[in-house]
Amino acid sequence: MSKRDELLQRKRRAMELMNGGATWQEANEQSGLNYSKSGIQHLYREWCERGDEALVDHRGGRDPYKATPEVREWMIERCTEDMEVRSSQLRVEIEAQFGVELHHDYVGLLRRQLDLPVPRPGRPSKREEIEPAPVTGTEEDFSP
DSSP states (O other), X not given: OOHHHHHHHHHHHHHHHHHTXXXXXXXXXXXXOOOOHHHHHHHHHHHHHHGGGGGSOOTTOOOOOOOOHHHXXXXXXXXXXXXXXXXXXXXXXXXXXXXXXXXXXHHHHHHHHTTOOOOOTTSOOTTSXXXXXXXXXXXXXXXX
């Protein structure tokens, strides 16, 4: 039995004890919980209204969205077409096309995992040649 299931059983036991007339202290002690008076009374009120669903702790959140193979294939095609497209733009396009929200940092991580180019703001791309400064006739010759 997992810790989560064990805690759920202890909460249920405390609620049944309180429902049977036990004080909050007795229910707390007999069930093995260590709740404050206001905490256990709040839980009891919620349990009376919603049943066992009130005993489930939903604070764990959800797993982050993992990009499906379809999203990955689309990213490869899109980044091959336009190597300078920003992750924030990809994020918007992925949401429009696939209906999922990805954080732009996660999109950047995917780009690196898929070995796709990641543009650097304010820096020339390695693919672009940097043109040398033009030579003007006003320069002095300092040769010996």
